[in-house]
Amino acid sequence: MSRSTHKKEYEIAIIGQPNVGKSTLFNILTGRKAHVANWPGVTVEVHEGETYFNGNKIRLVDLPGIYGFSTLSLEERIARNYILSGRPDAVIVLVDSLNPERTMYLAIQALEMTGKVVIGFTKSDAAHAHGIHINYDLISKRLGVPVVPVSAATLRGIRSLLRSAIDVARGRAGRKKPFRIDYGELEPYVSSIESLLKQYEERLEYPIRWMALRLLEGDDDLYKYVRGVCGEDIAEEIARIREEVKKIFRRDPAELLAKKRFEYLQRILGDAIVRLEIKKGRFERFTRLFYRPFVGPVLSLTILLGMFMIAFTINTGFPLNILLDSLGMHDAASAIEEYSIGGLMEKLFSWISSWIINSFGESWLTDLVANGIISGVGSVLIFLPLIMIVSLFLAILEDSGIAPRMAVSLHGPLSKIGVSGHAIFPMTMSLGCNVPAILATRAIPSRSERLRLLMTLPFIPCQARLVVILAFASSLVSGYGALLVVLGYSAAFLAFAVVNKILYTYEKRKTGGKEPEIVLELPPIHRPLGKVLWWHVWDNSKHFLKKAGTIIFSLSILIWFLVNVSPGIALTDNPGESIAAVISHYLSPIVYPIGIEPGKAWIIAFALLIGFIAKEAVVETLTILTGTSSAQQALILLGLTASQLAALTVFVVLYVPCIATIAVIYSESRSVRHTLATIALMLGIAYVAMLITYGLSLII
């Protein structure tokens, strides 16, 4: 072959079973930031990235994590169609070194489709510690494709993985033909189907033997395709063969083939992989506690609660300040509050604001910059450390493998409201942001459970709503502030539970729906990778900063204008005459029932209206409208009672989180009705809950 026929650009696909370390490797290879989660089935989108190797450009396509090619779930279809499309020059199949026997199942299925395969054994750094020793050369010889140990942690093998992939792409390595597994007593039936298809080889787009196997397994999509190409007679003959296998073996052919593949793997891996018994770590044994009744759920909830407590304390001094206060250490309490990260940042922003006004004089422009942009964006930015800390904690839970164990521990309590343990992942994610959480529901096996979660997950307060809750809490005496936070989260989880329960009961009555079920892999517990933790924290911070820099920034300008300009387009000093006041005039009656007087009601109504776009904006709207530099001052100026604050907090927590969430609910449910129903549901429940909270707080 002459050099000039070499393509200099290759398209290489990466597939692997869930949790083999595919996202981590992809991120390392491409410098991109796909979400890494120690949780089976999270990578659902197809990511693309680029890398260069020895002057070759490689376009990497990261396909969803799948167990095999048989259930024909959405992800499996995406992966299968792509591999068969002929587009990839090579396919890298990742196999988990810590779990090789099981994860090779996908590799062997891929090999039945194409010979252009490289097998990468991931996490090779950790194999020995787990007592696993793998003879890569032997496996490579038996399968006829390159086998490369790699580690995203130590970067070992990354270059040789790419080199092998290019060799395969150029036809210098790999198999010319797909791999043949001997299916033993099933072979006669496979061959019969093969010879039926052979006559149409020209017109069929896929490898004959692979199609024969899939048809025997009962692949409806492929069956329809074959019927289209080969005609009714052939299709009927194939169906007949399948029935015959069912009758003779009295088993589902899919089961028979899966069993054969695993037996085959056993044969080729048996002497190539040595497992030495390793004593379970103390931590691993500790995690067994999660499976105990009562102890498990309590442990999980304690961990989540503890995490949030620590995060709050570092950021705002709360709730440690209250504890110290109640112990009579008032000085220490106020010092902690003042020198918490949030406290210091707030000082900085108000210092910048007054510096601008002092240096450039008072004009509408300095007012826009100082009281519009800086206090608006600043009142939100002070929560960045909180977001970083919470992300770090959630990342640790996820990456260490504790999160799936928490899911098991909470499966029991959750199934009472029709939700399985699988939901724990999107639920904890919701505490950060609802948007990725709603995407993560794709890993939930039950469709009806998933649709219910799409409607109810937004009740779980994301960090944006946490920002509002904390801002409201800051205006109260600390004891009451703490109560307000507890109230906000309790209301949210109560709404989540009650609405799920109602939807589930309704569904059960209508369709006789089933109990929620769980089938979840529990990856080995391990120390989280620093890299992975950093990606998580940086990802969330970047998202937050981007939002502060774009949406919150633009909104603060918009709000400043709406508040400082009258409908006659003239600057006004009296917000009561502004455009904002006119717009929200019509909305103000919604807060009359909680005893807010008309003079202030429009300010609250306007903040709630802006809150539809992004929840943090509630805080900045209040600060800009009142011309203060923090929500604390704003609320004090508004003179809301504790009861009113409590009622408003509940409303803010429960009503539609933001436009982005609505958009993603729509794109996931593909149903306008479902999306509108979610909005109506949230608004209705938020409003009723607000009235109830107000009523109750008056009685107490």
Added chain:
Amino acid sequence: MNIYNRTVALEELPSGSRARIVEIIGRGGWIYRLYQMGLTPGVIVDVVLNIGRGPVIIRVMGVEIAIGRGIARRIIVEPINT
């Protein structure tokens, strides 16, 4: 090694026991997922933990998997005495 000739549901096996899968009853997406996770007839499973409530934790091919009781009820196994 002594193989009993009777079968029980996976759900009924106590912690620490070992069994061979005989049959998985039922249809639907779940079954294929189980096959792909290596739970096919003939495969040996270890019961890591079964406390009579909540998911059953088993080990198959070195991997731990939590299986809800409803599904564990439909996995028919033959206990192996070691």
